[in-house]
Amino acid sequence: MQVAAFLASTPLSYLRRVLGDGHTVTAFGDWSDFVDAVRRAPVEVVIVDPRDQGSGASEQLFAMMERFPTIPVVAYTALSPDALRMTVELARRGVRYVVLRGFDDEPRRFRELIESLPAKKLGRVALAAIGAELERATPLLQRAFARLYESPHLFHGVDSLAKQAGMTRRTLDRWLVKEGLASARVLLLTARLAQAYHYLGEDGFSLEDVTKKLGYTSPRVFSRQVRATMGLYPSGLRARFAPEPFISELTAMMRRRGANTDGGIP
Numbered sequence: 716m717q718v719a720a721f722l723a724s725t726p727l728s729y730l731r732r733v734l735g736d737g738h739t740v741t742a743f744g745d746w747s748d749f750v751d752a753v754r755r756a757p758v759e760v761v762i763v764d765p766r767d768q769g770s771g772a773s774e775q776l777f778a779m780m781e782r783f784p785t786i787p788v789v790a791y792t793a794l795s796p797d798a799l800r801m802t803v804e805l806a807r808r809g810v811r812y813v814v815l816r817g818f819d820d821e822p823r824r825f826r827e828l829i830e831s832l833p834a835k836k837l838g839r840v841a842l843a844a845i846g847a848e849l850e851r852a853t854p855l856l857q858r859a860f861a862r863l864y865e866s867p868h869l870f871h872g873v874d875s876l877a878k879q880a881g882m883t884r885r886t887l888d889r890w891l892v893k894e895g896l897a898s899a900r901v902l903l904l905t906a907r908l909a910q911a912y913h914y915l916g917e918d919g920f921s922l923e924d925v926t927k928k929l930g931y932t933s934p935r936v937f938s939r940q941v942r943a944t945m946g947l948y949p950s951g952l953r954a955r956f957a958p959e960p961f962i963s964e965l966t967a968m969m970r971r972r973g974a975n976t977d978g979g980i981p
Contacts, residue, residue, distance in 0.1 A: 721763040782919035787832040838864035838911040844859035848894040855881040867906040868930035
């Protein structure tokens with residue numbers, strides 16, 4: 716999970732201990748850099764303490780929330796009269812998660828809260844479509860696919876998926892053929908498309924932002940793959956497909972063996 720943090724040094728250090736090595740916490744001390752990371756990087760959760768960042772920080776936070784409403788925000792702050800007043804305002808303005816330092820941040824509970832927040836619904840639904848086949852997979856392969864549909868930007872091609880699964884590329888291909896699934900290239904693309912569909916519904920993200928968040932080198936590469944597989948430009952995905960038909964299209968692709976639908980994925 717990618718977490719963007721706007722915190723003072725002490726709570727930041729504690730947050731990193733809570734999340735451990737399995738997640739990436741990137742800290743920012745400049746608000747413009749922070750917002751730019753939320754816009755362009757695959758940030759899944761934002762954790763801030765507006766009280767520690769000076770006057771006007773709350774309004775900056777609210778402006779960011781309006782711009783990127785689907786990115787979950789956790790306010791992590793100390794118990795104080797100012798914090799209590801701020802908590803009321805945060806709740807009124809849509810911040811659902813307020814964690815008080817020294818009271819609500821027991822490590823296991825805090826970690827479970829953060830891990831429960833990222834919205835990956837479409838990817839999870841798509842993955843569930845091949846759930847029966849994955850039941851016959853090795854535990855490593857199951858985890859690799861779960862991670863792929865949670866964080867497709869971490870996979871730069873079939874070789875990285877095979878490595879995560881503890882297989883050679885040839886062994887992975889043989890397993891997919893045996894199970895009647897699409898090629899690994901196509902599955903990589905469906906994971907990216909599921910995440911792209913989510914991002915493209917966010918007015919704050921441009922096409923360039925979306926391609927960067929997905930790990931593409933340029934919008935041109937992403938657009939070419941979408942056109943090769945879906946027959947339209949990325950901007951038309953949401954115009955043409957409501958969520959349920961879009962998922963139906965993805966799940967059909969996931970079993971479209973032999974079709975030329977990889978769009979040049981490495």
